[in-house]
Structure formats: C-alpha cells, structure tokens
Amino acid sequence: MSVDMNQFHTVFFEESQEHLQTMEELLLNISTDAPDAEDLNSIFRAAHSIKGGSGIFGFDALTGLTHVMETILDRARNNELELTTDIVDVLLATTDTLGDILQAYQDESEINWLQIEESKAALESILSAEDGESASAELPPAADIIEQDDSFGFFDDAPGQPEAEIVTQDDDSFGFFDDAPGQPQQATNSSEEDDGFGFFDDAPGQSQADTTASETKHDENDGSFGFFTEPKPAQPIKDEDAYGFFDQEKSSATTPTNKPPARAAKPPAKKPAKTATKNDASSIRVETTKIDTVVNLVGEMVITQSILSMIGDDVEGNTGEKLSGAIDELSRNIREIQEAVMSMRMIPVSFVFNRFPRLVRDLAKTLDKKIDLIIEGGETEVDKSMIEKLADPLTHLVRNSLDHGIEPLEKRLAAGKPETGTVVLKAEQRGGNILISIQDDGGGLNRDKILEKALSNGLDVDPKMPDEDIWQLIFAPGFSTAEAVTDVSGRGVGMDVVRKNLEAIQGGIDIVSVGGQGSTFTIRLPLTLAIIDGMCVSVGSETYIIPLLNIIESLQPKPEQIKTLANDTMLWSRDQYWPLISLREQMQIDEPGKSIENSIIVLVEIGKKRYGIIVDQLLGKQQVVIKSLERHYKKVDGLSGATIMGDGRVAMIIDVDNLMKNEPINQVGLA
Structure with missing residues (x-):
C-alpha cells in the first residue's frame, strides 16, 4: 500500500x-x-x-x-x-x-x-x-519528540484530561481514528503494538502490558512505514494536538517528574479563560489552483452566455421570448456563481499587514528612531493573486516612510513634534477599488530637491508643474534624493519597481505630501483581475472595453464645449476642463475617423486623474473575462488585457490609468 x-x-x-x-x-x-x-x-x-x-x-x-x-x-x-x-x-x-x-x-x-x-x-x-x-x-529521538502530539493534529485532546508520561501510547501514526475512551495506557520502553496507520480503534477497557526493549524492539506492526524510530524511555507530554482536526479523549494518569527549583521570576499575568471554539468541521482547505480552475470555467460560462445572447437576438416570435428569458436567468445564475467563487479567492489584507509590526520594530531600532505603527482595515479583503504581489511594494513604501519620512529625534523635537513618529497603514474598499494607504507624520517630500534631481538626471520637467506631478517623478528609474546610500535605501532602485509591480496587477499609486506634516502614499487596486463589467466601444472596425467602474459619463459634445488651451484640446463639462485623448491615435488605427463633434466622448476617472476618451460609437454594457496578453504580446501602454466577445472576436481592454500618461495631451487630430 x-x-x-x-x-x-x-x-x-x-x-x-x-x-x-x-x-x-x-x-x-x-x-x-x-x-x-x-x-x-x-x-x-x-x-x-x-x-x-x-x-x-x-x-x-x-x-x-x-x-x-x-x-x-x-x-x-x-x-x-x-x-x-x-x-x-x-x-x-x-x-x-x-x-x-x-x-x-x-x-x-x-x-x-x-x-x-x-x-x-x-x-x-x-x-x-x-x-x-x-x-x-x-x-531526543523522533519518538520522544512526538510525545503524544498527534503531529497532523487530526484529534483534539479532551479538555481537563491529565496526560500520561509516555512515549507512543498506541499512537496511530496518522491518527485517523480515536482511541477508545476509558482505557488506561501504560508507559513502555519500546514500541507498543500499533496498527500501522491506526485504522482501527483499540478495544475498550483493554490495557496494554509493559514490555521490555529486548522483547519488542522491532514490533512487526509499529513503524511499518518508517515514520517512527525506536523510542527511548518515557518523556513528559508537553502539549495537546498540533492541528486539532478531530477530538481524542485521553484517560491516563500523569507520572510526577523531578523539576529543578523554580527561579524567582515574575509570575505570568493571567487572563480570563477563553472558550475554545473549533471551526474545522465547517471549513476545508482547498488548493488555490483548484479555485483558479473554477474561476476560469466561470469565465468560459460568461463567454458562452454572451454567445447565446447574440443568438437569441436573431430568434423571433414566442421561441425568441422564451430563449431570451432563459438566457437572462442563466446570466443571473452565472453572476451569482462568479461572486461566490471570487469570494473564495479573497483573503484579508492583514495577511500582508501582519509582517509590518516586526519590520517597523527592527528598522526603528536600526535607525535609532521611535516609531509607532497603527494598522487599520486589516479585515479588508483582496484577491489572493494580488495580495501575493503586493507584499514587496508595501514593504518598500513602509521602509521609505521610516527612513526618509520620519525625521531623526533631534529634528522632530526642534519642529515641536512628539519624539515618537507615527506610521498608519490602512486598507479600505471604495467603489470598485481597494485603497491601501501608508501615511506618516514626518517631514514630507521636498519639492525643490526632487526638481533639482530630476533636472540633473536629464528628465523633461517644468518647474511650474503641480505638486501631484512632481511627486510622480520619484518613480523614475534610478531616482533618489538621499544624500547617502544606506542598508535601508538610497540607491534609487526601489520606487520604479514599486510602480511596475502595481501596474502588473492593474494598480496605481497617488501621493499627497505637505512639507513638515508628512506624506500619504495611496495604492489603488481593482477588486478582481478575472471578470469585470465593461462598456463596449468601437473605433473604426476595432472594439474596445472600458471598465464600467471608471466611467463617469458618455456624451456627444457640442461645438461650444470643445476648447483649445495651450495647444491642448479640452472638453468643458461638469464645470471643469477635461483633457482629451483620441483612442484612434493612441491605438494607431489608420481608418478615417469622425469629426470630434460627431464622436462620442467617454469621461473616465481613476484616482485623481480625470480625462475624456474619444471613440466612434457605444456598443453597450457587457460582462467580460480578462485574458492576459503578456505571454503573446509585449506590454502596451493603455491596454490591460483582452477578452473574447460573443461573436468570437477579440476585444482589447483599456487600462484607464495608463492610457493617458502625466504628460500634457497634444492637439487631438481628427479627420
């Protein structure tokens, strides 16, 4: 076997x-x-x-x-x-x-x-x-180490039961079954009779005779699969089961042992006993790959439902109505399945946050700073595939806040601040996004230093740029304003990696900083990377998907709404000017387009970025499955993936955050 x-x-x-x-x-x-x-x-x-x-x-x-x-x-x-x-x-x-x-x-x-x-x-x-x-x-040898700990924890020790000073005590190797209650178990000097994997209960009321090592040194049934070695004389049991999947009752006396005299140590504080609760019976462990398989299958169901919807549009009469109703019901069921499956992939962001108290404690000691870490919103749930890629960017941002953000003790006291700095790590869900912020009460970013460094690095910058654009310069490769390189930071190889890692999971980052008061770095993440609701738009013969959660409004502009400011084409709407970008030009579509007045402008927003996307036509809302492009195509700014439409065509999904970079938009050229 x-x-x-x-x-x-x-x-x-x-x-x-x-x-x-x-x-x-x-x-x-x-x-x-x-x-x-x-x-x-x-x-x-x-x-x-x-x-x-x-x-x-x-x-x-x-x-x-x-x-x-x-x-x-x-x-x-x-x-x-x-x-x-x-x-x-x-x-x-x-x-x-x-x-x-x-x-x-x-x-x-x-x-x-x-x-x-x-x-x-x-x-x-x-x-x-x-x-x-x-x-x-x-x-000690392996058998002593086991010490009646059932290793895989398939059993719980019964509460209040004394534990005998024994070695193996009929341990059933993998512990799949309970020992029969009420039987005394004797200490032995060697392997006692064991049924290999413990597939059977010991007979009730039956005690096991003591044997000597010479008589039972190699019992034919014990350790038959080599999981246990020959035990030495009995050792005290120190613990209950390791993992506690099932209950196991013990009824055996404890043999007194000789202990060294206790030192005069401070007595441990005691808290009221907590009621033990076990949820193992109502939960199971499932490999992530299995959940990923189900997510992919749900995605295929979404595509199939889209195909059926298109077929249903061509069916007329009573049959068409029945088919349409059935497809609507199928769509609702698929959405419910999707939500249920996606919830299985969600894990609390505390999974990542929990590593930072230790990091802050150790780094504060290294930097000789006093720093308090406050964690909020740890229960906020994030897709597991994203949280695995979130650890490194968060770690770098927290280390930067400690090293560059929080000032040394002398500077804080001179500025009238408390000697202990504060870093707040916070997560929350807002709309269709997860926001994770790292806030410190340090000195803030130095605008003049950043500009000076950018110019010395040969970056094309305008000294009159707004603060939010200046702060984004720190994400340029090799950018660092640190006066000295330390073990913590200063080499300028971190912040650009932070942004690249976030972009890989369709995330972004915004910065707010006030001199002398501190900085806040806010990471934006989508709720999921698998299935989204989108608006289908067309440009020439091509179809694109714009995520619905980023869309504010779609409109056909009037001539008086189109303005030219500093050679940039803008739209006046909602009491503000909106920069415009032509999807035709961005995607290099050679087909002739419409005039701007005859086009459709989709107003989008992500973080603090707002602009309008010029398209030819709106085709309607649709739930789409995101397929990665990275295996077959190089990274294209402005595209986050692709999807398969109901008619079998492939449509590209727009990356709203990266379609328009921070540079000023040139005059929109339209036919």
Missing part, C-alpha cells in the same frame, strides 16, 4: 507558517514585566506543534532548533526563567530562522546549517546563563 505524503506535507507547511506567524505576533506584543500566561502557553504550543510535525517527516533541522526554543519557552511559562527584551529578540530571530528552514524544506532547496547553528547557539547561551553551565539541549 503506497501513501502520497505530499498532501500531508502541504498541510504541515501551511499550518507551520500559521504557527510561526502566531509566535511572532505574540512575541512582539508580550510584556517582559508581566508576561501573560496564556500568551506564553500559545507560543509554546505553536513551537511544540512545529516540532511534532517535523519529527514525523524527519525534518531534523526544524526539529532540533524548535526543541531548544521550546525548552526556553517551557522554563518561561513555569517561572523558571525571566523574560527580557534580549531574550525576546533572540526568540524573534529564531522564528525567522525557522521560517527560512521551513521554506527550504518546502522548496527542496539547501538548508543553511550555519544560520541554524548560530540561532541554536544564541538560544543555548540563554540556557547557559540560567543554569550556569552548558545547556546544549540534546535532541
């Missing part, structure tokens, strides 16, 4: 990442004066769960390091070791190392043993300082 371990590896890697995140969050917030007992237990359980799972799979690098880390955490929660800021720093650094090891195992790449030894040495130095002697925590 062969077993595919990949599925279990996947669960282990995902759960271990969550455990590491939990450890980091709790360590960042823990009080060294009066550490919370519940938090210490949670950190310990997270480390123990990683150790248990890694022992099952033979991930020795993970097992060894978590074992030493677990020893420190165990002493801290038992008041045998006093937590200090330095110890917390070492524990945080260890979580980083554990993350690197986990990633190496996941990628099947080379393990950095030097990094592991350095982390282990730092941990052991803490134990040595406490014991007054070398505290090299020798790693």
Whole structure:
C-alpha cells in the first residue's frame, strides 16, 4: 500500500507558517514585566506543534532548533526563567530562522546549517546563563519528540484530561481514528503494538502490558512505514494536538517528574479563560489552483452566455421570448456563481499587514528612531493573486516612510513634534477599488530637491508643474534624493519597481505630501483581475472595453464645449476642463475617423486623474473575462488585457490609468 505524503506535507507547511506567524505576533506584543500566561502557553504550543510535525517527516533541522526554543519557552511559562527584551529578540530571530528552514524544506532547496547553528547557539547561551553551565539541549529521538502530539493534529485532546508520561501510547501514526475512551495506557520502553496507520480503534477497557526493549524492539506492526524510530524511555507530554482536526479523549494518569527549583521570576499575568471554539468541521482547505480552475470555467460560462445572447437576438416570435428569458436567468445564475467563487479567492489584507509590526520594530531600532505603527482595515479583503504581489511594494513604501519620512529625534523635537513618529497603514474598499494607504507624520517630500534631481538626471520637467506631478517623478528609474546610500535605501532602485509591480496587477499609486506634516502614499487596486463589467466601444472596425467602474459619463459634445488651451484640446463639462485623448491615435488605427463633434466622448476617472476618451460609437454594457496578453504580446501602454466577445472576436481592454500618461495631451487630430 503506497501513501502520497505530499498532501500531508502541504498541510504541515501551511499550518507551520500559521504557527510561526502566531509566535511572532505574540512575541512582539508580550510584556517582559508581566508576561501573560496564556500568551506564553500559545507560543509554546505553536513551537511544540512545529516540532511534532517535523519529527514525523524527519525534518531534523526544524526539529532540533524548535526543541531548544521550546525548552526556553517551557522554563518561561513555569517561572523558571525571566523574560527580557534580549531574550525576546533572540526568540524573534529564531522564528525567522525557522521560517527560512521551513521554506527550504518546502522548496527542496539547501538548508543553511550555519544560520541554524548560530540561532541554536544564541538560544543555548540563554540556557547557559540560567543554569550556569552548558545547556546544549540534546535532541531526543523522533519518538520522544512526538510525545503524544498527534503531529497532523487530526484529534483534539479532551479538555481537563491529565496526560500520561509516555512515549507512543498506541499512537496511530496518522491518527485517523480515536482511541477508545476509558482505557488506561501504560508507559513502555519500546514500541507498543500499533496498527500501522491506526485504522482501527483499540478495544475498550483493554490495557496494554509493559514490555521490555529486548522483547519488542522491532514490533512487526509499529513503524511499518518508517515514520517512527525506536523510542527511548518515557518523556513528559508537553502539549495537546498540533492541528486539532478531530477530538481524542485521553484517560491516563500523569507520572510526577523531578523539576529543578523554580527561579524567582515574575509570575505570568493571567487572563480570563477563553472558550475554545473549533471551526474545522465547517471549513476545508482547498488548493488555490483548484479555485483558479473554477474561476476560469466561470469565465468560459460568461463567454458562452454572451454567445447565446447574440443568438437569441436573431430568434423571433414566442421561441425568441422564451430563449431570451432563459438566457437572462442563466446570466443571473452565472453572476451569482462568479461572486461566490471570487469570494473564495479573497483573503484579508492583514495577511500582508501582519509582517509590518516586526519590520517597523527592527528598522526603528536600526535607525535609532521611535516609531509607532497603527494598522487599520486589516479585515479588508483582496484577491489572493494580488495580495501575493503586493507584499514587496508595501514593504518598500513602509521602509521609505521610516527612513526618509520620519525625521531623526533631534529634528522632530526642534519642529515641536512628539519624539515618537507615527506610521498608519490602512486598507479600505471604495467603489470598485481597494485603497491601501501608508501615511506618516514626518517631514514630507521636498519639492525643490526632487526638481533639482530630476533636472540633473536629464528628465523633461517644468518647474511650474503641480505638486501631484512632481511627486510622480520619484518613480523614475534610478531616482533618489538621499544624500547617502544606506542598508535601508538610497540607491534609487526601489520606487520604479514599486510602480511596475502595481501596474502588473492593474494598480496605481497617488501621493499627497505637505512639507513638515508628512506624506500619504495611496495604492489603488481593482477588486478582481478575472471578470469585470465593461462598456463596449468601437473605433473604426476595432472594439474596445472600458471598465464600467471608471466611467463617469458618455456624451456627444457640442461645438461650444470643445476648447483649445495651450495647444491642448479640452472638453468643458461638469464645470471643469477635461483633457482629451483620441483612442484612434493612441491605438494607431489608420481608418478615417469622425469629426470630434460627431464622436462620442467617454469621461473616465481613476484616482485623481480625470480625462475624456474619444471613440466612434457605444456598443453597450457587457460582462467580460480578462485574458492576459503578456505571454503573446509585449506590454502596451493603455491596454490591460483582452477578452473574447460573443461573436468570437477579440476585444482589447483599456487600462484607464495608463492610457493617458502625466504628460500634457497634444492637439487631438481628427479627420
């Protein structure tokens, strides 16, 4: 019988990442004066769960390091070791190392043993300082590491049950079934009878006899798939199950152990007990690729529905009416399926935000600054495909705010500001967009410095440009106003990458800055990259799609509304001038066009950018599936993708943010 371990590896890697995140969050917030007992237990359980799972799979690098880390955490929660800021720093650094090891195992790449030894040495130095002697925590064999932790966590320990000081205790390897309740389980010195994968329950009320290592050193059923090694004498059980997918009751006594006398450490603070809730029964883990497949199939359904709609328009009489009604019902059902499937791809932006408290803490220490990070709107949901590409741009913007935005302590005090700077990381949904802002109360951008640097770099700039256009210059490749290059920033290779990464997910970025008060960088992202509602327009024989959420109004202009200002063609509408761009010229369509008065102007808005797109005709609204062009065509400014129309033709989707760049629009040339 062969077993595919990949599925279990996947669960282990995902759960271990969550455990590491939990450890980091709790360590960042823990009080060294009066550490919370519940938090210490949670950190310990997270480390123990990683150790248990890694022992099952033979991930020795993970097992060894978590074992030493677990020893420190165990002493801290038992008041045998006093937590200090330095110890917390070492524990945080260890979580980083554990993350690197986990990633190496996941990628099947080379393990950095030097990094592991350095982390282990730092941990052991803490134990040595406490014991007054070398505290090299020798790693026990795999069976001891498992310590009744069911590794994959397919069972929950029953609340209030004491845990016996045993090694394997009829552990059913993958733990697919419960042990029968009410049976005492005895400690043994070797492998006890186990049914391989634990497919059957032990008989109720039956105890297992003690055996010696010589008698049962190699039991024929135990470890038949090589997941366990020969256990050593019994070790105390430290934890409940690792992942807790099902319930397991235990009914066994705890054997007292000899512990070293407790140090006079600060007693952990206690919080009211929380009621445990388990949602595992109502949720499952699904690979992202499977959801992507369903999204693609829904997209094909949208295209098919569009084809049926066109066919229905040609059918007359009673049959045509029935067909039209059925197609409308199909359209509603497809939209509901689409919304349901897309919601599965949405994850909270806190998935990315949670990494920044640690980053800000460490970087503030490096820069010798006092900085508070405030996170708002972490529950805002973003498409998973976008959030994966959002981490790097956000990281660079936050680092820039800390390094360039927040002033040194002396400057802040001289300006009458509090010595502690503030960075606010905020997410919100507004209309059809997700907005993520990074705001600081620092010194703001220096307009004169940016202009001077732009001119020295040979950029074509006008000193009279408005501030919002000046700020965009910092996204030029190689642009930096830093007086010195540091480990944090100053090389000018970051901001242009930020914009390129955002453009790759159809996003954009706006900047507002006030000298002496601070800056706000606002990232705009679409809700989804899969299916959108669009307005079909034609230019000559070509068809284009303009996203509906960007459209304010469509109109046929009157002659008196068309103005020429500084050689730029403008439209006067809604009490303001609108720059115009000809889609015919932008897409280099050679067919003769209409006069501007006989054309249609679509007024669009994205962020603070407003302008009009000149087209020949409006064809109507349509839900379209976005298909990427990057595999077959080079990147074209102004196009974000393509879609297949109901009649089989391919229509390009307009990228409203990049169709009109920040440069002034030239005189629109029309036939």
